Amino acid sequence: MKKPSWDEYFMRLAEVVKDRADCTRRQVGTIIVRDFRIITTGYNGTPHGIKNCSEGGCLRCRRRDKGEINSFEYEESCICIHAEQNAIIQAAYLSVSTKGSTLYSTTNPCSSCAKMLINAGIVKVVCKMEHHDKEGIELLKKVGVKVEIK
Numbered sequence: 001m002k003k004p005s006w007d008e009y010f011m012r013l014a015e016v017v018k019d020r021a022d023c024t025r026r027q028v029g030t031i032i033v034r035d036f037r038i039i040t041t042g043y044n045g046t047p048h049g050i051k052n053c054s055e056g057g058c059l060r061c062r063r064r065d066k067g068e069i070n071s072f073e074y075e076e077s078c079i080c081i082h083a084e085q086n087a088i089i090q091a092a093y094l095s096v097s098t099k100g101s102t103l104y105s106t107t108n109p110c111s112s113c114a115k116m117l118i119n120a121g122i123v124k125v126v127c128k129m130e131h132h133d134k135e136g137i138e139l140l141k142k143v144g145v146k147v148e149i150k
Contacts, residue, residue, distance in 0.1 A: 006036060007126050010104040011150055017041045018106045021083065022052035024065050026107070026130075028083040032091060032122070034101040040094065042087030046080055053080060084113040088120050098122060108149070109136040118143050126150060
């Protein structure tokens with residue numbers, strides 16, 4: 001059996017993290033790594049202490065799932081936290097610096113997450129291209145963050 005590259009290894013682990021996501025539409029998993037060690041993981045879902053999406057915790061997700069609104073409407077009213085955001089939050093919660101680290105994600109970061117990744121000091125993003133918001137990738141590249149699409 002061929003040993004996976006580091007990027008393949010961490011992307012596989014991000015896929016496992018994705019299994020914890022509770023979004024009714026899209027599950028995303030991320031891992032932040034520095035010096036070949038996992039710093040934090042993150043997956044998308046509601047904030048701690050709020051019912052999961054599958055339990056009706058987010059009104060926007062409920063409305064979208066019922067067909068009352070379209071997929072890309074009222075995104076700002078969604079209370080769910082993106083996987084990248086959760087990984088950065090966990091690093092802050094644990095007092096672990098993300099400066100100089102790599103983010104592995106099962107989907108490309110949206111523009112909001114890209115801004116956070118830049119300010120968190122992430123220097124490389126390895127991801128799949130699955131999110132409708134492609135501007136995040138361009139923003140990362142604009143400031144010199146290395147981006148690899150797998």
